[in-house]
Amino acid sequence: MLDKKQIILIKGTREGLSLFIEESASFHDVIKELKEKIMASKPKEEEPIVSVNVKLGNRLLNEEQEKALRNIISVDNRFKITAIESDLISREDALKWREESEIKAINRIVRSGQVLEVEGDLLLVGDVNPGGKVVSTGNIYIMGNLYGIAHAGVTGDREAFITASYMKPTQLRIADYISRAPDYESDGVYMECGIIDEDQDKIIIDSLKVLSRKRKEISGFERRINNG
CATH class of the missing domain: 2.160.20.70 (Pectate Lyase C-like)
Known part of the structure; x- marks a missing residue:
């Protein structure tokens, strides 16, 4: 279970890193803490780029928010997002699922x-x-x-x-x-x-x-x- 005071939790996996974002935190606070943690854990130039799986919990990102997230977790900072996972689905995805089923x-x-x-x-x-x-x-x-x-x-x-x-x-x-x-x-x-x-x-x-x-x-x- 995540510490309520901790907005970003990073865990190492065999594939790279899993990054958990506290779902109740404001996106402004998420970005602020994410920048600090990414810069603090940035790999050295000679080290390989690290894959990151972002887990949002019960949170959805709009296009602008996802872009801001990807700008921080970027190749320039020696990280690469492999997946952004949410426990929620968008209205468009829900309507598509209903249509298809x-x-x-x-x-x-x-x-x-x-x-x-x-x-x-x-x-x-x-x-x-x-x-x-x-x-x-x-x-x-x-x-x-x-x-x-x-x-x-x-x-x-x-x-x-x-x-x-x-x-x-x-x-x-x-x-x-x-x-x-x-x-x-x-x-x-x-x-x-x-x-x-x-x-x-x-x-x-x-x-x-x-x-x-x-x-x-x-x-x-x-x-x-x-x-x-």
């Missing part, structure tokens, strides 16, 4: 030549016809027939998966993995999911029941699907 429920038919693309998870109540395409940064749930193309985890999430009431796709894609129609049964499959199997290094079609085993962090929504 929210399930988007859409009721429509995706026809040939149409592309439906969303941020986060997609719940489509309707069919994806041949020539149609659905794309999501998260998981894809289709309460209908999947005949076209589905691409989940489009930004690189290999933990994403695709489910459909009836699955006979032209193509499944998860992150950078692609699986085409010949990989599936000729008559299609009901209430199945497509996931990446790391051992086989490809997309496989399996029962929805495997999600609770292979994807430990699935939400209550997926569990309700699994349990009917």
Whole structure:
């Protein structure tokens, strides 16, 4: 626990230094004490530049404050910031996280030549016809027939998966993995999911029941699907 009278606490680590900033102190006082401590511990010219991990606790820095911090913990003073960590997130980051983690429920038919693309998870109540395409940064749930193309985890999430009431796709894609129609049964499959199997290094079609085993962090929504 930090001494309440001490605004800056510096600890040595294998990687360099960890610099803890008392979260309740004014930024003016933080900068004042930081200058004193950095100058007092400045390495000699022949010594290597020291890496510094700054830990803010429950504090956020604006652009001007971060710039002031970096001006002090700088290469000129023989230090280099490798990370600035805060236990808080900005409003912009919170809104982005909400956008990316929210399930988007859409009721429509995706026809040939149409592309439906969303941020986060997609719940489509309707069919994806041949020539149609659905794309999501998260998981894809289709309460209908999947005949076209589905691409989940489009930004690189290999933990994403695709489910459909009836699955006979032209193509499944998860992150950078692609699986085409010949990989599936000729008559299609009901209430199945497509996931990446790391051992086989490809997309496989399996029962929805495997999600609770292979994807430990699935939400209550997926569990309700699994349990009917």
